Amino acid sequence: MTYQPSSLQLQREAAKRRASRRSTLIALSSTLAVGFLLVLLITGAQGYEMVKNSFFNWSYAKEAMPSVFRGLLLNLRVLIVAEFFVLLLGLLIAIARTTTSPVLYPLRLVATIYTDLFRGLPLLLVLLLVGLGIPGLRISWIPNSAVVLGTVALVLTYSAYVAEVIRAGIEGVNPTQRQAARALGLSQSQTLEHVVLPQAFRNVTPPLLNDLVSLQKDSGLISVLGAVDAIRAAGIQTAQSFNFTPYLVAGALFVLLTIPLTRFTDWLTRRQDARQRAQGQW
Amino acid sequence: MSALFEVKNIRKSFGENLVLDDVSIDFPAQSATVIIGASGSGKSTLMRCMNLLEELNDGQINLDGADISAYGTDIDTVRGQIGSVFQAFNLFPHLSVVDNITLAPRLVHGVKKDVADKNARELLKRFGLLEKADEFPNLLSGGQQQRVAIIRAVATNPKILLLDEVTSALDPVLIAEVLTLIAELKEEGMTMVIATHEMGFAKKIADSVVFLHKGRVHESGTPDQIFGSPQTQELKDFLSALHQAGRL
Numbered sequence: 410m411t412y413q414p415s416s417l418q419l420q421r422e423a424a425k426r427r428a429s430r431r432s433t434l435i436a437l438s439s440t441l442a443v444g445f446l447l448v449l450l451i452t453g454a455q456g457y458e459m460v461k462n463s464f465f466n467w468s469y470a471k472e473a474m475p476s477v478f479r480g481l482l483l484n485l486r487v488l489i490v491a492e493f494f495v496l497l498l499g500l501l502i503a504i505a506r507t508t509t510s511p512v513l514y515p516l517r518l519v520a521t522i523y524t525d526l527f528r529g530l531p532l533l534l535v536l537l538l539v540g541l542g543i544p545g546l547r548i549s550w551i552p553n554s555a556v557v558l559g560t561v562a563l564v565l566t567y568s569a570y571v572a573e574v575i576r577a578g579i580e581g582v583n584p585t586q587r588q589a590a591r592a593l594g595l596s597q598s599q600t601l602e603h604v605v606l607p608q609a610f611r612n613v614t615p616p617l618l619n620d621l622v623s624l625q626k627d628s629g630l631i632s633v634l635g636a637v638d639a640i641r642a643a644g645i646q647t648a649q650s651f652n653f654t655p656y657l658v659a660g661a662l663f664v665l666l667t668i669p670l671t672r673f674t675d676w677l678t679r680r681q682d683a684r685q686r687a688q689g690q691w
Numbered sequence: 692m693s694a695l696f697e698v699k700n701i702r703k704s705f706g707e708n709l710v711l712d713d714v715s716i717d718f719p720a721q722s723a724t725v726i727i728g729a730s731g732s733g734k735s736t737l738m739r740c741m742n743l744l745e746e747l748n749d750g751q752i753n754l755d756g757a758d759i760s761a762y763g764t765d766i767d768t769v770r771g772q773i774g775s776v777f778q779a780f781n782l783f784p785h786l787s788v789v790d791n792i793t794l795a796p797r798l799v800h801g802v803k804k805d806v807a808d809k810n811a812r813e814l815l816k817r818f819g820l821l822e823k824a825d826e827f828p829n830l831l832s833g834g835q836q837q838r839v840a841i842i843r844a845v846a847t848n849p850k851i852l853l854l855d856e857v858t859s860a861l862d863p864v865l866i867a868e869v870l871t872l873i874a875e876l877k878e879e880g881m882t883m884v885i886a887t888h889e890m891g892f893a894k895k896i897a898d899s900v901v902f903l904h905k906g907r908v909h910e911s912g913t914p915d916q917i918f919g920s921p922q923t924q925e926l927k928d929f930l931s932a933l934h935q936a937g938r939l
Contacts, residue, residue: 589781592742593795594771594847603794607785 473655480642488628499571527569540634559631578609618674695720701750712906725893728903734886774844774852782828834865852883
């Protein structure tokens with residue numbers, strides 16, 4: 410015999426359908442209304458024609474595109490290198506901060522000072538200090554290219570953030586996990602590598618990726634040191650034409666660059682939430 | 692001939708609180724010793740001292756005649772010879788059942804991955820869990836998780852197995868399957884120390900029973916002596932409380 414829903418259930422489902430139709434309708438009309446108001450507000454503004462010409466000029470955009478895109482390739486190289494070193498340095502600092510042995514106290518102290526310092530210093534300041542200060546020392550074997558020093562500044566600042574995220578992950582692993590591993594005879598470092606860190610990284614993947622997204626766009630700040638990245642390339646174009654459209658082109662490219670990683674972060678977060686709900690705990 | 696595992700005059704306190712007071716117990720090879728006592732009597736602390744998760748304040752612990760509590764002992768090596776199972780399973784959630792079991796053999800005992808894998812699957816098969824080998828722990832029932840935890844502890848061929856209230860977090864049906872596994876290990880000659888509230892099981896499996904009270908060994912003997920003719924008032928009170936709670 411096939412299952413026949415009771416009339417009560419049928420009524421319930423019909424009511425649910427009505428409610429969802431109604432909310433879709435409301436969402437649609439409110440979006441339209443807000444959009445209409447915005448268009449009215451912007452196009453009605455006195456300076457609209459001028460802004461449109463100097464920020465949204467298609468012919469300038471086309472002209473700027475090749476050089477801005479070449480600049481973006483530099484950003485891409487910088488952030489790939491920076492992400493690698495940020496994760497590495499962040500991991501080392503996090504491990505240093507979670508050690509307990511008295512011998513390692515100086516290491517803990519240094520790691521703590523490091524994170525305090527570089528989380529507090531504005532990135533722009535670090536960029537200027539590293540990018541202008543280090544070449545000023547005139548040490549022959551230190552490269553004074555703006556790209557290298559800019560990357561170093563990014564790594565210095567972002568490692569401090571990432572270290573704190575990873576540390577939170579390490580401390581979030583239940584101490585009984587560590588105990589169980591030690592009771593099986595695993596050494597301190599084996600426990601860290603095989604039991605604690607895999608769980609720690611899993612716990613903090615979303616905030617970690619969030620920091621990496623932020624690093625991606627901040628890679629544009631190396632332009633203040635003179636590196637010809639996407640923003641600098643746009644600036645050069647603007648200086649020639651007195652039209653700001655190239656900046657918008659650079660901005661659009663940065664957004665396109667970060668979208669894949671942000672979507673990936675969202676997807677990962679959702680998947681983890683779903684998993685936690687399925688188990689009731691994790 | 693001294694016993695396989697000996698606890699001699701150990702003391703342990705947390706601050707002002709004296710938890711273990713001059714406790715001495717011998718654990719002969721292939722014997723099952725059951726430790727009973729009310730909550731707070733020091734059972735868990737004793738277990739944690741025995742696998743060196745807690746530092747002693749006095750006394751010593753001998754394994755195979757060697758003092759493993761001596762200062763400078765390689766704790767990791769010693770722990771590799773002592774299997775421990777906890778009340779809360781503590782399986783590693785990021786590893787499959789098989790990887791949970793092979794982790795210590797591979798890392799601590801240098802067993803090759805394929806050999807460790809084969810051994811783990813044999814153990815799982817013997818205890819009816821082979822079809823769970825590649826699952827992750829969160830998909831297993833509590834009883835299955837605890838059985839995997841016990842298999843993980845014996846996969847390193849420990850000289851002695853410590854079981855600390857391993858059934859306390861389980862319902863009666865699941866308790867039965869875990870106790871069956873423990874009884875089979877006993878048949879195979881595993882030396883074990885069991886802290887438990889399952890008195891029926893204690894009577895069946897124990898070669899000797901130790902009653903801890905306020906951090907001291909208050910009474911000890913065969914199951915018949917302890918459950919049949921308790922000598923001290925404290926043990927009588929404990930047993931009658933269990934009886935009233937329907938646990939005896």
